[in-house]
Amino acid sequence: MKEYCFGIDVGGTTVKMGLFKTDGQLVDKWEIPTRTEDGGKAILPDIAAYALAKLVEKNISRDEVAGIGIGVPGPINADGVVPHTANLGWGYKEVTKELSELTGVICRGGNDANVAALGEMWKGAAAGHKNGVMVTLGTGVGGGIIIDGQIIVGVNGAGGEIGHIHVDDTIPGLCGCGNQGCLEQVASANGIVRLARWMRETDPKETVLEPESMTAKDIWDAVKDGDAFACGVAERFGKYMGTALANIASTVDPEVFVIGGGMSKAGPVVLDYIKKYYVKYTYKACRDAEFVLATLGNDAGIFGSAKLVL
Amino acid sequence: MKEYCFGIDVGGTTVKMGLFKTDGQLVDKWEIPTRTEDGGKAILPDIAAYALAKLVEKNISRDEVAGIGIGVPGPINADGVVPHTANLGWGYKEVTKELSELTGVICRGGNDANVAALGEMWKGAAAGHKNGVMVTLGTGVGGGIIIDGQIIVGVNGAGGEIGHIHVDDTIPGLCGCGNQGCLEQVASANGIVRLARWMRETDPKETVLEPESMTAKDIWDAVKDGDAFACGVAERFGKYMGTALANIASTVDPEVFVIGGGMSKAGPVVLDYIKKYYVKYTYKACRDAEFVLATLGNDAGIFGSAKLVL
Numbered sequence: 001m002k003e004y005c006f007g008i009d010v011g012g013t014t015v016k017m018g019l020f021k022t023d024g025q026l027v028d029k030w031e032i033p034t035r036t037e038d039g040g041k042a043i044l045p046d047i048a049a050y051a052l053a054k055l056v057e058k059n060i061s062r063d064e065v066a067g068i069g070i071g072v073p074g075p076i077n078a079d080g081v082v083p084h085t086a087n088l089g090w091g092y093k094e095v096t097k098e099l100s101e102l103t104g105v106i107c108r109g110g111n112d113a114n115v116a117a118l119g120e121m122w123k124g125a126a127a128g129h130k131n132g133v134m135v136t137l138g139t140g141v142g143g144g145i146i147i148d149g150q151i152i153v154g155v156n157g158a159g160g161e162i163g164h165i166h167v168d169d170t171i172p173g174l175c176g177c178g179n180q181g182c183l184e185q186v187a188s189a190n191g192i193v194r195l196a197r198w199m200r201e202t203d204p205k206e207t208v209l210e211p212e213s214m215t216a217k218d219i220w221d222a223v224k225d226g227d228a229f230a231c232g233v234a235e236r237f238g239k240y241m242g243t244a245l246a247n248i249a250s251t252v253d254p255e256v257f258v259i260g261g262g263m264s265k266a267g268p269v270v271l272d273y274i275k276k277y278y279v280k281y282t283y284k285a286c287r288d289a290e291f292v293l294a295t296l297g298n299d300a301g302i303f304g305s306a307k308l309v310l
Numbered sequence: 311m312k313e314y315c316f317g318i319d320v321g322g323t324t325v326k327m328g329l330f331k332t333d334g335q336l337v338d339k340w341e342i343p344t345r346t347e348d349g350g351k352a353i354l355p356d357i358a359a360y361a362l363a364k365l366v367e368k369n370i371s372r373d374e375v376a377g378i379g380i381g382v383p384g385p386i387n388a389d390g391v392v393p394h395t396a397n398l399g400w401g402y403k404e405v406t407k408e409l410s411e412l413t414g415v416i417c418r419g420g421n422d423a424n425v426a427a428l429g430e431m432w433k434g435a436a437a438g439h440k441n442g443v444m445v446t447l448g449t450g451v452g453g454g455i456i457i458d459g460q461i462i463v464g465v466n467g468a469g470g471e472i473g474h475i476h477v478d479d480t481i482p483g484l485c486g487c488g489n490q491g492c493l494e495q496v497a498s499a500n501g502i503v504r505l506a507r508w509m510r511e512t513d514p515k516e517t518v519l520e521p522e523s524m525t526a527k528d529i530w531d532a533v534k535d536g537d538a539f540a541c542g543v544a545e546r547f548g549k550y551m552g553t554a555l556a557n558i559a560s561t562v563d564p565e566v567f568v569i570g571g572g573m574s575k576a577g578p579v580v581l582d583y584i585k586k587y588y589v590k591y592t593y594k595a596c597r598d599a600e601f602v603l604a605t606l607g608n609d610a611g612i613f614g615s616a617k618l619v620l
Contacts, residue, residue: 075595131465145561147462154563155441156595161560164593166553177594243476247554250471251455251561253464283474284487285385285466 002066005309006051006105007119009071009112009301010034012087015047018302019054022066022310024123028054029302040089048102067106067309068099071115071301075157080109108308112301114151114160117144119304120258124296131254133245134294135162137270138261140176141184141191145252152252163188165244172198183244187237189216189263196233205229220266234273242277249278249286260294268293312376315619316361316415317429319381319422319611320344322397325357328612329364332376332620334433338364339612350399358412377416377619378409381425381611385467390419418618422611424461424470426570427454429614434606436566443555443564444604445472447580448571450486451494451501455562462562473498475554482508493554497547499526499573506543515539530576544583552587559588559596570604578603 002022009016011034018029032050035042047070055062072095074085080096096107110118117134126132130149136142143162145152152159163184164177173194175182186195196219200211207229208222222230245257257278264270271291279287296303312332319326321344328339342360345352357380365372382405384395390406406417420428427444436442440459446452453472455462462469473494474487483504485492496505506529510521517539518532532540555567567588574580581601589597606613 147457152457152562154596155565155599156563158560158563158593158595161563161593161595164560165557166591179591179593181591244557247475247557248561250468250474251558252462253466253468253471255465281476281489281491283468283471283489285468285471286464289465 001064003064004060005066005306006068007302007304007306008047008051008068009115009305010043010047010088011073011112012036015043016298016302017047017050017054018299018306019058020303020306024303024306026299026303027058029299034088036087036089038089039091040085043088043090044095044099044102048099051103062104065105067108068103069115069305069308070095070099070107070109071112071305072109073112076109076111077157078153080107082109106309110151110153110305110308111144111157111160113142114144114153115304115308116142116260116296116300117146117160117258117304118151118307119296119300119302120260120294121146121149122307123303124300125258125260125292125294126256129255131252132256132258133160133162133248133252133254134258134260135241135245136261136294137188137259137263139189141188142261145248145254147252147254162244162248165247167240167244183240186240189261192216192219192233192237192263195236196230199233199236200229203229203232205232216263217266220263220269223269234269238273239277241274242279243281245274246278246282246286249289250283253286254289256290256292258292258294260297260300264293311374313374314370315376315616316378317612317614317616318357318361318378319425319615320353320357320398321383321422322346325353326608326612327357327360327364328609328616329368330613330616334613334616336609336613337368339609344398346397346399348399349401350395353398353400354405354409355412358409361413372414375415377418378413379425379615379618380405380409380417380419381422381615382419383422386419386421387467388463390417392419416619420461420463420615420618421454421467421470423452424454424463425614425618426452426606426610427456427470427568427614428461428617429606429610429612430568430570430604431456431459432617433613434610435568435570435602435604439565441562441564442566442568443470443472443558443562444568444570445551445555446571446604447498447569447573449499451498452571455558455564457562457564472554472558475557477550477554493550496550499571502526502529502543502547502573505546506540509543509546510539513539513542515542526573527576530573530579533579544579548583549587551584552589553591555584556588556592556596559592559599563596564599566600566602568602568604570610574603
């Protein structure tokens with residue numbers, strides 16, 4: 001009887017690991033450092049060693065393990081192969097095949113933003129739904145699309161690359177992806193600061209914000225205090241996000257949008273500004289989609305990775 | 311041995327019917343009038359009668375029929391229920407249940423734009439692909455998203471409602487859906503004429519086009535003749551379409567885009583203008599998506615409907 005599984009979330013500095021019951025109960029979680037030196041060659045052996053050690057510690061036999069799911073920061077195809085992952089040091093790597101050989105257990109892989117979405121759909125903010133879209137507003141803007149409980153991976157692993165939806169020709173500068181006018185340029189934690197500085201050039205309203213040193217948190221705090229300039233920034237952010245999510249709705253028509261990442265800690269006010277424009281621009285049939293804040297935080301990745309093997 | 315199936319495409323004036331072998335070979339096709347009077351109560355009995363008569367004519371027993379697929383002009387949920395279909399006269403109707411009771415054969419239903427997409431993916435322009443997006447540029451702009459060979463229906467049946475992607479705040483007038491700024495307002499056969507008239511207000515370039523009487527065909531003919539004003543309209547059309555499809559790529563990352571509908575008869579030039587802007591605005595990983603013209607024409611619906619039951 002296979003009662004257990006592992007969910008692994010590989011980041012650039014730490015690997016988060018979780019041991020789960022197959023019903024989704026988290027038995028134990030821990031972190032290990034991500035050793036990126038020498039082309040990241042120790043990463044998978046480290047994961048295997050700590051997973052097998054945990055089984056010994058808990059007196060669980062390998063035959064009781066249904067599988068190991070692993071989320072990685074970059075594209076990974078349906079066969080568990082990553083072409084290249086800059087921030088782990090990996091070149092071409094057959095991730096799930098190698099990890100399976102190291103552990104003797106079936107492995108499946110996914111992109112980190114996609115597995116976080118799957119985690120929130122399984123045990124987080126959108127539990128009980130089978131069709132949802134998660135947007136992660138962190139350093140960048142990530143995303144994951146879940147339809148009928150399955151991740152939309154995409155032919156090039158670019159399914160759910162919501163941050164690179166084109167929203168405005170006039171945004172100054174280039175996105176990290178090389179394009180100009182991406183959602184990420186104005187809606188990530190860095191992006192909303194960039195947006196505020198750009199708007200400041202032509203909007204002289206009095207404000208508590210210091211253009212040089214302000215953070216995304218400062219902007220949302222000022223919004224909550226009714227600062228007129230900050231509220232203008234939030235409106236523009238809401239319009240970009242609301243339009244992008246409305247257009248996603250006209251494509252995949254989900255039940256629920258989950259908003260996560262560092263910026264979601266500003267709370268329901270973030271949803272309010274997004275929903276205002278979502279409702280304006282979305283196709284009529286999609287107007288009642290739910291908007292919720294993510295609840296699993298940094299654990300979304302281990303939950304979603306575990307779900308990959310169930 | 312179930313060797314046959316039917317594909318039915320219900321339109322506002324005619325019902326197209328096809329008898330297929332389950333390998334996709336079209337055995338026979340024909341049309342019957344759509345009798346919309348009295349709440350459209352004769353439509354399904356007519357379809358059943360003509361399907362059963364065809365079996366008698368071809369000396370095929372009902373046991374040899376794998377099923378009947380039916381495409382309808384409007385939303386239809388996973389249980390084959392339409393809430394309301396204005397142009398057929400139907401209110402709430404359990405389409406597949408009723409048709410199954412009338413014929414004694416399993417039935418499945420889909421939206422007409424979605425089943426057309428499935429048809430082109432199965433036996434048309436995108437045969438051999440499993441992940442594709444079809445856009446129909448006709449009186450309106452319709453669409454269908456196929457992932458892993460399955461239609462993305464959406465929670466409200468609004469999956470693939472590509473025509474209602476918001477593209478521009480400044481488009482004059484309202485879309486038929488009630489919103490302002492939809493792709494359909496500038497990219498359908500009517501839409502490109504509307505776009506040309508709008509651009510004519512501020513663009514005095516000499517042109518062969520007559521603003522009052524021009525058609526979509528006139529515009530594309532003028533583009534092919536190098537008419538400067540018409541080429542400007544095609545650029546703007548290409549930018550709207552290319553951006554919308556780039557944003558769909560960042561969501562579902564398909565292998566192929568199929569462009570169909572009356573306006574696609576203008577030929578590869580339509581693809582050229584779309585691709586120019588698609589490549590500019592899409593996420594780098596998605597740049598090599600194929601663009602093809604639909605090949606099944608009015609038969610896409612019967613092919614796709616047949617595929618629903620296979």
